[in-house]
Amino acid sequence: MLMAGWGIQRQQYGEQKHWMLVTLAAMLGQIGTEGGGFGFSYHYSNGGNPTRTGGVLPAISAQIEGGSSAGNDWAVSDAVVNLPVARIVEALENPGGKYQHNGKEQTFPDIKMIWWAGGANFTHHQDTNRLIKSVAEARAGGDFRVLLDGGGETCRYCSPDHHIV
Known part of the structure; x- marks a missing residue:
């Protein structure tokens, strides 16, 4: 198989x-x-996986409805930008630029720090070469990057002094 x-x-x-x-x-x-x-894709839609028969807990909502819960003030502060992951290259290339998201005009942040935890950001992006170039250019500009990763592909593109493994 x-x-x-x-x-x-x-x-x-x-x-x-x-x-x-x-x-x-x-x-x-x-x-x-x-x-x-x-x-x-046997890992999607239970293809090749046994059907579960136990109870299922509800998922955590991705929407933050004003106010904070359990003291998570960071989630509703002005410092938080809900940026679609597919737009990270545009954000790095155009700080302060405008983009459309969920029917609203948004402004790309001027990114000074990235904390990438989990996932393979470089291998999941739709234009890997453009992402590599934009990260390299941002790094050359002196921006600070932090990477929390298991030593995967993403670590290759962040200088050793800017990541934690």
Whole structure:
């Protein structure tokens, strides 16, 4: 069984890798055999995972409805910018620039510090090369970066004196 997620598409010629997985499965004679073949994204929508039968707790809302809860004043302060992660490159390239988000005109912040915790920011962005360039240019400008990461791809693009592993 050949399995893959969709993350391999986020690089040059990324769409070809999925077709190659299908082609490889066909060349190996695995398609249509028990336990063979190919599959994508088994971790999404319970594909390949047993159905849960226990109770499910409600999720934490992404919306902050004025005021604070449990003393989390940072979540409602003026210092917090709810920036779509896909717009991080534009934010680094255009501090103070305007953008549309959720039907409102917003202003990109002048980013002096980034705390990236969890996820593979560089491998998930839709334009990795542009992200690498924008981070390098911001770093050259003296901006301070903090990275909390397990030593993945993102660490390669932040200087050693600017990250915590």
